[in-house]
Amino acid sequence: MKRRKRSPSGAVSRRDFLRGAGAAVSAVSGGLLVAEPSGATPAPGSAGVVGPGEVPVTLRINGKEHRLKIEPRVTLLDALRNRLDLTGAKKVCDRATCGACTVIIDGHPVYSCTTLAIDVEGQHITTIEGLAPEDQLHPVMAAFVEHDAQQCGFCTPGFVMACKAFLDKYPNPTLEDVKQGLSGNLCRCGTYAGIRQVALRAKA
Numbered sequence: 001m002k003r004r005k006r007s008p009s010g011a012v013s014r015r016d017f018l019r020g021a022g023a024a025v026s027a028v029s030g031g032l033l034v035a036e037p038s039g040a041t042p043a044p045g046s047a048g049v050v051g052p053g054e055v056p057v058t059l060r061i062n063g064k065e066h067r068l069k070i071e072p073r074v075t076l077l078d079a080l081r082n083r084l085d086l087t088g089a090k091k092v093c094d095r096a097t098c099g100a101c102t103v104i105i106d107g108h109p110v111y112s113c114t115t116l117a118i119d120v121e122g123q124h125i126t127t128i129e130g131l132a133p134e135d136q137l138h139p140v141m142a143a144f145v146e147h148d149a150q151q152c153g154f155c156t157p158g159f160v161m162a163c164k165a166f167l168d169k170y171p172n173p174t175l176e177d178v179k180q181g182l183s184g185n186l187c188r189c190g191t192y193a194g195i196r197q198v199a200l201r202a203k204a
């Protein structure tokens, strides 16, 4: 059995954390998506095949239910940005590398660019819009401003979501924990020093 790599203080790295959120992994077989939106196991003999046309999907986002008709191949990121006008999660690499599209699903940070919307039906999805519903900055957002932890800002929503999920799970991280815990997000402007201060500040 493979063991997860842990930091000295026992915190799981961000990449491990993301891997652990594999419940949202899609299955594509021979060009057909095989899925069971309700999460139930298909009965023997019933393939549970949906699509390729549009199917009804209900997404629970920031505490609200959204009913959509989408093709099963639509990613959560595209559903958020193109169908629900929730554009906080950014499409940068579109291939699970940069973390700009990070959302939180059932407490786990997840790359929404490589998660099919149909696979997360019924799960609790939080986007960056859900962190500040009343136009009041979430403490993690405020800390980004205070520590000047952004330049162009393209990576920032993803980092905020990654920080929130990480701190919810590990409220007293060491610097090493923070480095590992946020290692699934990249910043081309190199604002890592400020972002790490944000995560460490939660301790105080």
Ligand code: FES
Binding pocket: 090, 091, 092, 093, 094, 095, 096, 097, 098, 099, 100, 101, 102, 111, 112, 113, 114
């Ligand atoms: S856009 Fe999803 S990881 Fe880069």
Ligand code: FES
Binding pocket: 149, 150, 151, 152, 153, 154, 155, 156, 186, 187, 188, 189, 190, 191
């Ligand atoms: S602030 Fe520009 S990519 Fe991070």
